[in-house]
Amino acid sequence: MQLSDLTPQIAPLPEPGLVERLTLESPGGVVVSLVVIGLAGAVILNARGRLKLGLIVLAVAWALAGASFFIASTVQTPREALMARTRELVRALAEVDSGAMGEILSPDAVVEVRRVKTFRGRESIIRAAEMYVGGSTRIESHRAPEIQAVIDGANAARTQARVRHSGPGIPPASWWRIEWYRPSEGEPWVAVEVKPLWIAGFASFEG
DSSP: OOOOOOOOOOOOOOOOOOIIIEEEEEHHHHHHHHHHHHHHHHHHHHTTTTTOOOOOHHHHHHHHHHHHHHHHOOOOOOHHHHHHHHHHHHHHHTTHHHHHHHHHEEEEEEEEEEEEEEEEHHHHHHIIIIIIITTTHHHEEEEEEEEEEEEOSSSSSHHHHHHHHEEOOOSSSSEEEEEOOOSTTOOOOOOEEEEEEEEETTOOOOO
């Protein structure tokens, strides 16, 4: 079995409420259900000789489906914004974007690569990224196919990201936990701690 095929047992973060998840983050089920309900209502009412009412039911159901899709597409929940911020951090670290790292990392941020290697302070983290990731250990490609997020309070949040990456001497996959902080609700989240939960080829770091 290849290392990239291993599925680590990572404890998931708490999910949002069912209503928020179905209406704003994953509306596919709601949209499909409304489309099917509209079609079924139209067919049943037409069979009973009430075509006009059936068409009204169909139009209303499809209008609600369109509205649900539109709202979910245009409204970004706080959790979705935090997940987007996580993708920005993954990209900044993988591509050694010093400017982006400077904006996303807290001045006193801590990044743990392994338990025996920890970098403290934003400038130290940026220098380490430029030295290692921007040097011989270059990441050729990366993506974060799965991100979990939970907002613990007005100023604190956590995310967990599954990252796939490739390059000379780079493990093919890893899981990371990121602790976030913001001084006030209107300000962007900054990462205060980044630590591995699992890296392919190494033991689990969780616990």
